[in-house]
Amino acid sequence: MADGGSGIKIDPMEQFEIVPFFGSELTALSFTNSSLWMLLVVITASLVLVLGASGRALVPSRLQSVTEMTYDFIRRTVQDTAGDEALKYFPYIFTVFVFVLLSNLLGLIPYSFTVTSHLAVTATLALAVFITVTIIGFAKHGVKFLELFVPHGAPAPLLVLLVPIEVISYFVRPFSLSVRLAANMLAGHAVLKVFAGFVVAMSFAGALPLLVMIGIYALEVLVALVQAYIFTILSCVYLKDALHMH
Amino acid sequence: MEGNISEMGQYLGAGLACLAMAGAGIGVGNVAGSFLSGALRNPAAAQQQMGNFFVGIAFVEALGLFGMVIALLLIFAV
Numbered sequence: 001m002a003d004g005g006s007g008i009k010i011d012p013m014e015q016f017e018i019v020p021f022f023g024s025e026l027t028a029l030s031f032t033n034s035s036l037w038m039l040l041v042v043i044t045a046s047l048v049l050v051l052g053a054s055g056r057a058l059v060p061s062r063l064q065s066v067t068e069m070t071y072d073f074i075r076r077t078v079q080d081t082a083g084d085e086a087l088k089y090f091p092y093i094f095t096v097f098v099f100v101l102l103s104n105l106l107g108l109i110p111y112s113f114t115v116t117s118h119l120a121v122t123a124t125l126a127l128a129v130f131i132t133v134t135i136i137g138f139a140k141h142g143v144k145f146l147e148l149f150v151p152h153g154a155p156a157p158l159l160v161l162l163v164p165i166e167v168i169s170y171f172v173r174p175f176s177l178s179v180r181l182a183a184n185m186l187a188g189h190a191v192l193k194v195f196a197g198f199v200v201a202m203s204f205a206g207a208l209p210l211l212v213m214i215g216i217y218a219l220e221v222l223v224a225l226v227q228a229y230i231f232t233i234l235s236c237v238y239l240k241d242a243l244h245m246h
Numbered sequence: 247m248e249g250n251i252s253e254m255g256q257y258l259g260a261g262l263a264c265l266a267m268a269g270a271g272i273g274v275g276n277v278a279g280s281f282l283s284g285a286l287r288n289p290a291a292a293q294q295q296m297g298n299f300f301v302g303i304a305f306v307e308a309l310g311l312f313g314m315v316i317a318l319l320l321i322f323a324v
Contacts, residue, residue: 013322081297176308183311186318230304233297 010197012190016117034121037113041102049098070098074232081236085243092132093239096125097232104185104224108217117185119178126178129235137242148245177234184227188220256320263317270310277302 020030052067060068074094078086100116107114115121137145149166150159195213199206281299285292 077297080294176312179315180304180308180311183315184307187311187314226300230300233301234304237301 010193010200012193012197015113015189015193016186018118033113034115034118037103037106037115038121041099041106041115044106045098045102077229077233078236078239081233082240082243086236086239089132089136089239093232093235096129096235097228100125100181100231101225101228104228105221107185107189108220108224114185114189116181117189119182122178122182123174125231126174126181129177129238130174133235133238133242136239137245140243141245145242145245148241173238177231181227181231184223188216188223192216192220256324260317260320263313263320266313266316267310270307270313273306273310274303277306 018026018032018034020026020032021036022031026032048063049067052063055061055064057064071094074097075087075090078090078093103115103121106112107117137148141147149163149170151162151166154162192213195209195216198209199213202209277299281292281295281302285295
């Protein structure tokens with residue numbers, strides 16, 4: 001924990017605290033800062049996408065280009081990774097991408113709250129993807145979907161070893177998908193806060209860590225974009241496994 | 247000098263768990279370096295492999311981040 005020399009104490013984890021707005025007790029139904037920012041993410045996404053898609057000008061405005069490029073980019077990603085058949089599930093993948101991207105980006109605004117830094121949120125998103133993909137696999141292939149756990153062309157004695165490994169690696173997917181996103185967001189924001197502590201503690205020499213912070217902030221914007229993309233592309237890879245089996 | 251031995255173990259363990267990040271650093275560097283050397287040999291094929299590149303980085307990085315989560319758990323949750 002960052003401890004300023006002159007007794008200034010900055011807790012890098014304080015920013016992730018969940019605070020209810022009404023009442024002091026945190027219950028399952030209380031409206032918290034996390035809920036508020038999730039709501040803001042949904043409102044921003046709806047505004048950008050609806051306004052951007054309603055113009056339909058031949059020479060697009062900036063907003064329209066952003067909307068069209070995002071749509072086109074994710075559509076191409078789904079098509080390239082999971083095939084034409086997966087385009088049926090494109091709306092779901094696009095929704096997940098926009099939600100994760102905007103939560104990451106809005107979380108970078110100072111004094112805001114990063115929704116995706118909480119494992120509870122990312123685990124819900126990852127489990128939704130995992131369960132959907134598993135159901136799609138069973139609906140398409142029936143019991144033959146279990147062949148996913150049996151690698152092709154492996155000698156029979158090795159299968160005793162390989163099948164458990166494949167099963168474990170399948171069920172670890174939602175865990176790694178959610179932890180990757182949450183830990184990335186958590187680590188980046190904690191590092192920013194620790195450097196902010198240095199700026200305060202070093203008074204005039206604090207200009208130096210301030211310059212470093214600008215660099216780290218730029219890196220965090222990149223991380224926010226890349227992590228949203230990785231979440232999407234891994235969902236596409238899992239979808240491909242379910243649709244085409246290997 | 248205060249504190250007890252279990253607290254010391256907690257912090258030592260957290261520090262050791264962060265060594266996982268070193269491995270992730272080596273791994274991500276390896277992925278990026280290999281991608282770049284491949285991309286410079288055949289720039290025409292590089293664009294199609296961007297997806298694989300990010301997936302590779304994601305898998306490597308996740309293992310390092312698991313170590314970091316263990317460290318955070320040791321400090322804040324245990």
